Amino acid sequence: MCCEVCCVGNYKYQCPKCSIKYCSVACYKKHSSACQSKTTTIQEQTNKLEKDTERRKNGESVDAENDRIPDDRLQLLRSDDRLLVCLRNVHLRNLLSHLDRSSNPEIGRASCRERV
Numbered sequence: 001m002c003c004e005v006c007c008v009g010n011y012k013y014q015c016p017k018c019s020i021k022y023c024s025v026a027c028y029k030k031h032s033s034a035c036q037s038k039t040t041t042i043q044e045q046t047n048k049l050e051k052d053t054e055r056r057k058n059g060e061s062v063d064a065e066n067d068r069i070p071d072d073r074l075q076l077l078r079s080d081d082r083l084l085v086c087l088r089n090v091h092l093r094n095l096l097s098h099l100d101r102s103s104n105p106e107i108g109r110a111s112c113r114e115r116v
Contacts, residue, residue, distance in 0.1 A: 003021065003022050004020045004021050004022060005020070005023070005027035005030055005031050006024075006027050006081070007081040008023070009023035009027075010023060012024075013028065015028070015031060015032075017035050018035055033072075034072060034073060034076050
């Protein structure tokens with residue numbers, strides 16, 4: 001029942017585009033600047049994943065720049081209380097650090113799964 005934007009108030013409203021729940025006009029305005037339809041986002045991610053998988057199968061390199069999160073989205077993550085709570089977990093921070101240091105992301109992800 002918590003607002004998914006501020007995590008302080010109980011939600012009263014739901015975004016018609018992405019279904020995120022929010023408690024106030026202020027939270028709606030904060031959310032709406034970065035809102036994307038879930039359907040569009042999921043479809044775009046699925047298409048990109050399929051293309052990247054096909055490129056890897058063909059031995060082509062996949063542009064790492066496309067895997068980066070845009071700055072405006074990162075700003076939203078900085079203020080996400082749920083994320084901050086998760087990042088207090090030492091085990092999670094260690095796994096993320098290990099993955100970040102990995103020279104081969106596929107092997108790094110497999111190694112992280114083994115540790116969990």
